Amino acid sequence: MTLARRIIPCLDVDGARVVKGVNFVGLRDAGDPAQLAARYNSEGADELVALDIAASRDHRPTFLATIRRVAAELAIPLTAGGGIRSAQDARSVLRAGADKITLNTAAVARPALISETSLEFGAQAVVLAIDAKRIGDQWMVMVRGGREPANRDAIAWAKEAVALGAGEILVTSMDRDGTKSGFDTALTAAISSAVSVPVIASGGAKLPAHFADVFTAGLADAALAASIFHDDVQSIRDLKEFLSAHGIPVRLPC
Amino acid sequence: MKITLLDYGAGNVPSVERALQRLGAESQRAITPECIANADALVLPGVGHFETLMRALDERGLRAPLLDALGRGVPFLGICLGLHALYLASDEAPDLAGLQLLLGRVRSLPSSVKLPHMGWNRLLVKRQSRLLTGVEAGAYFYFAHTYAAIDDCPETVATCSYGADFIAVLEKENICAVQFHPEKSGAAGAQVLRNFLGLCA
Numbered sequence: 361m362t363l364a365r366r367i368i369p370c371l372d373v374d375g376a377r378v379v380k381g382v383n384f385v386g387l388r389d390a391g392d393p394a395q396l397a398a399r400y401n402s403e404g405a406d407e408l409v410a411l412d413i414a415a416s417r418d419h420r421p422t423f424l425a426t427i428r429r430v431a432a433e434l435a436i437p438l439t440a441g442g443g444i445r446s447a448q449d450a451r452s453v454l455r456a457g458a459d460k461i462t463l464n465t466a467a468v469a470r471p472a473l474i475s476e477t478s479l480e481f482g483a484q485a486v487v488l489a490i491d492a493k494r495i496g497d498q499w500m501v502m503v504r505g506g507r508e509p510a511n512r513d514a515i516a517w518a519k520e521a522v523a524l525g526a527g528e529i530l531v532t533s534m535d536r537d538g539t540k541s542g543f544d545t546a547l548t549a550a551i552s553s554a555v556s557v558p559v560i561a562s563g564g565a566k567l568p569a570h571f572a573d574v575f576t577a578g579l580a581d582a583a584l585a586a587s588i589f590h591d592d593v594q595s596i597r598d599l600k601e602f603l604s605a606h607g608i609p610v611r612l613p614c
Numbered sequence: 615m616k617i618t619l620l621d622y623g624a625g626n627v628p629s630v631e632r633a634l635q636r637l638g639a640e641s642q643r644a645i646t647p648e649c650i651a652n653a654d655a656l657v658l659p660g661v662g663h664f665e666t667l668m669r670a671l672d673e674r675g676l677r678a679p680l681l682d683a684l685g686r687g688v689p690f691l692g693i694c695l696g697l698h699a700l701y702l703a704s705d706e707a708p709d710l711a712g713l714q715l716l717l718g719r720v721r722s723l724p725s726s727v728k729l730p731h732m733g734w735n736r737l738l739v740k741r742q743s744r745l746l747t748g749v750e751a752g753a754y755f756y757f758a759h760t761y762a763a764i765d766d767c768p769e770t771v772a773t774c775s776y777g778a779d780f781i782a783v784l785e786k787e788n789i790c791a792v793q794f795h796p797e798k799s800g801a802a803g804a805q806v807l808r809n810f811l812g813l814c815a
Contacts, residue, residue: 362735363776364733364734364735365733401800406733406756431628432632435636435799435800435804436756436800437795437798455628456628459629459661480666481661481662482661482662482663483760484661484730484758485661485662527730528730528732556725556728557728557729558730581732581733611734
């Protein structure tokens with residue numbers, strides 16, 4: 361028995377719609393979140409992530425309504441985040457139907473947010489998202505949707521977050537995001553080797569071989585992608601059959 | 615027949631509610647001793663910390679009515695932490711007593727593997743059961759936990775292996791429990807819930 365490697369489609373949500381962009385800018389509409397969720401649920405996705413990219417207070421009720429609509433379509437876990445600044449924010453997202461939350465900018469500003477949410481909801485419900493960019497010979501943490509440097513080393517931050525109670529790390533390569541040139545396996549492997557919790561790789565996926573690489577060389581436990589799934593560039597079913605044929609344990613839907 | 619979901623505030627109640635709805639079952643959330651005393655069937659959905667669950671049960675006065683209902687033969691399904699609650703205690707909060715319906719204690723999975731045990735894994739079925747009837751051999755279920763019932767017991771239906779073998783499914787008369795999340799385990803999980811609803815009918 362082996363724990364299957366997970367394939368996770370990501371919905372970047374702006375209000376009530378899924379959007380997509382390259383390197384976090386130039387957004388365009390990519391569909392209805394509930395419709396996409398239903399499709400991924402039936403195609404064999406192992407989990408779904410929904411991120412509120414606007415992440416402003418004004419958009420909160422709309423995003424919570426979107427989570428409720430998405431959760432209603434799923435018989436797989438749902439992770440939601442973007443703009444979670446307090447345990448109360450986390451609670452409303454979980455009560456709307458998410459199983460896990462992601463923390464990002466607010467946790468960098470106030471790391472105790474990780475321990476507070478982990479104590480209340482359990483480590484398995486707290487995913488720390490790190491947007492990392494290569495600067496010199498280090499990967500540095502970026503915040504506010506990848507726009508601002510946080511002056512923190514990504515690997516050190518991952519370790520600190522796990523010590524505070526994060527149950528998973530979602531690491532996005534800002535250098536690869538939207539490029540379709542493959543995951544940053546060096547970054548993912550460095551984080552995965554440094555922490556004792558599962559690591560989700562994100563940013564740069566296009567080809568099935570990119571996923572195989574990130575599960576082998578990249579030591580990732582799960583891999584996340586958005587537009588290649590939304591646009592049907594890559595079917596989840598075909599991707600999983602490819603990975604299985606390459607000896608990577610995946611849950612093949614029946 | 616209405617399924618009563620113990621809603622102690624920190625659980626995965628909405629997901630379980632929706633999964634039951636999809637199977638056509640009616641459910642209600644319960645937070646009072648009276649609701650539990652009158653329940654036809656009980657589900658204890660659980661995610662989070664053992665301490666949060668046991669404290670919530672005690673602070674709301676739910677322990678006695680719950681034990682009473684289980685003693686009367688009311689069908690019960692414990693999910694994840696709801697399985698842990700059946701034991702004497704858990705190393706996650708060593709000072710708190712569990713429901714003490716099963717011998718043994720809940721312990722941490724070994725640190726030789728990445729924890730939490732998070733994701734889809736398969737079962738090793740040990741014996742015939744009501745809960746796993748009609749579940750395809752080799753089916754995957756979704757797990758999200760660090761602590762587990764590691765010691766084998768006569769109630770074991772199926773185990774899972776991650777760093778150590780642990781109990782994934784158990785049945786003892788009217789008491790059923792699963793370590794995975796059937797409400798998040800696609801078609802295989804829906805079959806387990808359907809089987810439980812069959813026991814309640």
